[in-house]
Amino acid sequence: MQAELNQTTLKRPELLAPAGNWECAKAAVENGADAIYFGLEKFNARMRAENFTEADLPELMEFLRDRGVKGYVTLNTLVFPQELREAERYLRSIITAGVDAVIVQDIGICRLIRHLSPDFPIHASTQMTITSEVGVEFAEELGCNLVVLARECSLPEINKIQNRMQYRGATLPLEVFVHGALCVAYSGQCLTSEALGGRSANRGECAQACRMPYELIVDGESVDLGDKRYLLSPQDLAGLSVLPELVQAGVSCLKIEGRLKAPEYVANVTRVYREALNRLMRELDEQKEPEKPFLSPEDTSNSPVSNPSPEEIYNLEMAFSRGIYTGWFRGINNQELVHARFGKKRGVYLGDVKGIRNEEVTLKLAAPLKAGDGIVFDCGHPEMKEEGGRVYGVQRKGKEVIITFGKGNINWQRVHVGDKLWKTSDPELDKQIRQSYAGENPQFQRPIDIEVHGEVGKNLVTVTRDEVGYLVLVESEILLEEAHTKPLTTEKLQEQFGRLGNTPFRLGNLVNHLQGNVILPVSELNRIRREIVTKLAAERAKNRLWKLKQNVSLQDLFSFDSHNYKYHRLLDKKSPNLIVLVRNLKQLQAVLDSDVNTIYCEFEDIHKYREAVEMVKVKRKINSSDSPILEIFIAPPRITKPGENWILQQIQLHGADGYLIRNYDQLKFFGNDRCVGDFSLNVANALTADYFKNKFGLERVTASYDLNISQLKDLITSSPPDWYEVTIHQHMPMFHMEHCVFCAFLSDGTDFTNCGRPCEKHEVKLREFRFGSEHILQADVGCRNTVFNATAQTGAEYVQKLINLGLRSFRIEFVNETPEDVAQTIQKYQQLLRGEITGSQLWKELKLQNQLGVTRGTNREIMTKGSG
Template structure:
């Protein structure tokens, strides 16, 4: 068995990055267009760029993948369809897609283009992948970055769909597709390519109402960057098909430097041979040198880690000391005078060489917006000297104990720039397989086909104008034929094989051999033109839900999500018909179900994330015997798809933003209701409710928006000396914790059963003002989500919203009452945002 060589996939935010990736050995690049891509701040490519870009890539044997990895709103379906058709016409190799409805559109409208499930789909378990596979065929699935090597192995080898993983670059602290922070705090949705990087901001830790002194540790949610170059052999053994480098906002120097290091690592792994070759390569001395590692760290890093690949180690991932680019650590200042410093370097530390012109930053543990940096002026013996005038350094703030990091190396940047700018990009030639046949007195037949094998459909043949003659002295040997017919010069072909089937000793003038070669090449080159995309008459309109006449509308119904048993009791006393339970400890679900009374029903929420080996949480929910389920991830949809005996509601985390996604999920998972995506403002919600039956949906009218949903545990990292749940002491169960942001707002932090953390917006969001318009669409299911309210506050909030639904209180009055009750304020938040 041959071990296939995995694909190396590099980012390209512009033309220079694309050229740099090709020069450094990428097998494919991924890039975005101005709309529907998750890196809107990148330069990106235009529709007009597409044909030239794809021609350039294909000429050099490189594939091009377009990212349409954002949610698609109802009013954008027509524009998305038009973009899909342009992408197909340009010969794009694959689409990377988040939105399930858009993926369905792509499969139907552009069937020639490969479909890759984006990491934004939050595929964290084999069961989640199986659910997506049941919706439409996939050529690739990009897994969540929170998975370890052992968890990736659980997908099977080979997996049903080829797998792709990120191997290098920035890490999002929240699960991709599950971060609502930018949306909630600044109306800039990460699910729409507008991430404001709130995770890179400083926060204060507030424990039981007291601000904890954290010293210089302020960046509690900012992970270090990912670099798994040493784990490439392990990933190959796991059967991963594609290794992806993050960085569409980075420079071409970053793209070139990182791509060539990973190209080197992959090429050294013995792929293309038997598994024993990969094993032997893994046992040899590492090919990645300190110089290679230095280039990875220098071009961009906040510190390099193996992320979650090696397993859970929370402090290793997020140390909290900075959130910006740092580069290599140089040492600690032992002496500082006006204009120069001396460093102490630990004996075990491999410190990169310093030279005049290199940039450094002084880490004094202060506000990172105020930290100082400069270029080195001179180095004399062990003194590092800065220009006292032009460096801009205030040396009164530089003292022993301050650490120094290297932030720029102009010489390295120049070398990398010359590398990608001056690289000779040789067009990739197609292997040509030739056959020569004939005998004296007959025309010689030259036939050939491009590519591997002897495909009949691609074969062309030409005949000599004069018959073959008996050879008196110099017959046409295989060597002679290869010499003349292999002279393919500037053609797109190179001779791969020649099958000489001439009978007897034959002769043909060299001029005629050359003419035959040129004629065959012309035929083959013409047949190599890409076929026009197969026309498809399918439109996005064909995928919309069928229109149904509106029947008599029932009275609006309120459901309440509770996070404690006392809150459940408050909801029961108000006779709420649907009560959702979302407890940190699902073992307490049976206690909630036991409280069931009257006409109230108890519905249990699954964890928001299910990883390999965690289906036991779902079985625990089943044993509690609820009336219904609140399903929050793809794996749960797959697990419960045949449970028609339970009322099933798809939660907000399924990202239902358009009617095609709604129809797809409702039919495939047998859902009774779907929660409207939290990324939609009121106009977009009304568009959705106008394009699909309003009875399908439930809308959250009041909540504390879940901002970050993270594998990273703040409790373990900053409130214990442990590294995981095994040795952290469970501070999450003993303390009430908030994070205070830069504007002074407190946000509640909670852990779930998998020790995943959710940071909730401290300000409650109410959609009360929009209730009449929502009710007018036929929407009848509204939800109230409680967070940490005590029984009295829970009961009052429930009564207010019941009065709103029955008309006993007006929206403005309710908003004023809620504002008076909420300690940290209230907002209309995402519903009111204008986009």
């Protein structure tokens, strides 16, 4: 039954390619992209790309419309309070330019777009960390028209999301990344660049710390992993082999990563996927015949692209490759996702060096090589200078080849037997690729379907449709006559209407509805063809006219008078409240021995929450009747995927006072309980805060860790201060990953089913090679890993300013601190909140890094200059 449903509803997904500049846009269009996505000068997650400008939009969209290609703008970063009005102006320009959609991370910006325009399409970015059907529903309620799922979603999970959405009558299209670089951390949940260098990934400034080498420290000792140093650097995603399953799952759009890549990369990868997708759709159409059952999600044996051809793999690896892999599509395999040998582009593997003699290298080739190709010798130390260059000659010697190089091009003292040889450049392929988008005339032609109607004594009428959905009708100026010889046949019509030359079109299907034997001069058929092209081009050139409200403002969206909070600070007489998050029972006991009233618990073992709640209840009985009520909130895992509600159900059984909400599933699941929104909801402006606070009834929301002190002040003064909680002491949670380092490097297992649970037996840290910092690694109940910054950071020096602004909820977090450290730290912060010591005194006494979430500057500047 499911197969029959898929047969009738099967659609070809849109192929979406990246464009960091004009040349990349042309490369994508000329190689078959159905749509491109690109950033403007601000608010996009690839600020290092060349990007387009607002002034480019009219010309760019005209070019795309002429070619039948859609254009999506990436506005996929968090937007700070003082930037909202600029973002509004930006959005008005984007909507007016007729852009086909905007890709958005910030929830407040989604609200703003829908406020400005009731019909302009919003695509929920992968930065929104949507991993379940509940997340899709959240996006739909927000006004989104499409959801880009987190890269960590497997094929079974994608199918579950689709099936549950269909069961509930939801129809929101889903988009997935199908090729390109894989972030090791969940997009929207990576704070590594922010923590180490003040360059926020949520602001488009990722410094790619995941591609750096790390040393594995287990129970205080360094583990010898051989040449494996790049412990957090995944191979690149290549979903070519799972295209059948993605099509069957009903995925609406396949996205290629790479707005920082060269046009050759864009052209190469787009063409490979275009051709594979077209081939797949033809075969799937044939499989609709009764004797050819449709592919099941588990069976790809009949698929034309289940096993990509050597040529396709070669092209993808030469485009850009750190090794290519199916990512999380086929589930979790921690042994294969990260090979850990290098974190940069390699290309095609050629083989291991067998011998070196007289400046000649002998090896058995694993891939084609010719004179002029570029190579690099890999001795297992990619962080060092590597030898390589252009090949001068390739001479066959039995099953092996001898490779020679230009005199003096290689330092042979640095090349060794056993080194791996990689092909990094193929000038011949590059030339071929560049030719695919060279010149002014269209090279990739998209099909148009033509129906021809007519009979003797009447006009010939053509009805033409393109893939985008445009339709034009063209009639002959001469009446059809009866043909005594050589009547108009389907073949004759195909020949004349197929002469589309230097146009963006090629003839697809032609259906001949002519009645009787009729004839029309060839000159008139040619005129009709030219008019079809002209009219279709004119239809495409029309600007999309989205509805745009003129007499609306940001203020209309708020459920409060923001000016009241900006110019009249709350004179709240309540004392500041210190909230403490602990990660084990010993830390909890240390907190209970202090006079803290609000405790958050985040444990790897969810069964320990029962004991934690009992410990709090016992303490309540001991407290005097006039003491503030002691409260315990449980912090569920940051990610919830299909099938993981059992974790939330188990947590709810323990009877906590409330919950620290990390994601959209938890918003819904704990909807009838007391809840506080955590930093992972990415609250960076009052529009977002207002949505969570008032739509979902959260008691408070935690301000985004991307805000520096100035931006945090803007947030608090633009909305009620009692909405917010600010974390003033923590080891920044940097990477939050589906990838399990414990499993990958301390076991032979692939996932939690066979890893032996080393996370329960060992204390593990990741030591940076550059600075020697030992970052703390912890697993959660879902086996996801978090890397916490080695150095705790404090915003103590800003606490009094925040109190003066009306803020009353301050959080401190612990990771692996001893109970003694916990007690001492709590005591110092209580003194700070009571005004008994200054922030500078606290900073000096605890010897902490003085930082409160900056967005600019280097690690050294942060450590020496405080807030930057």
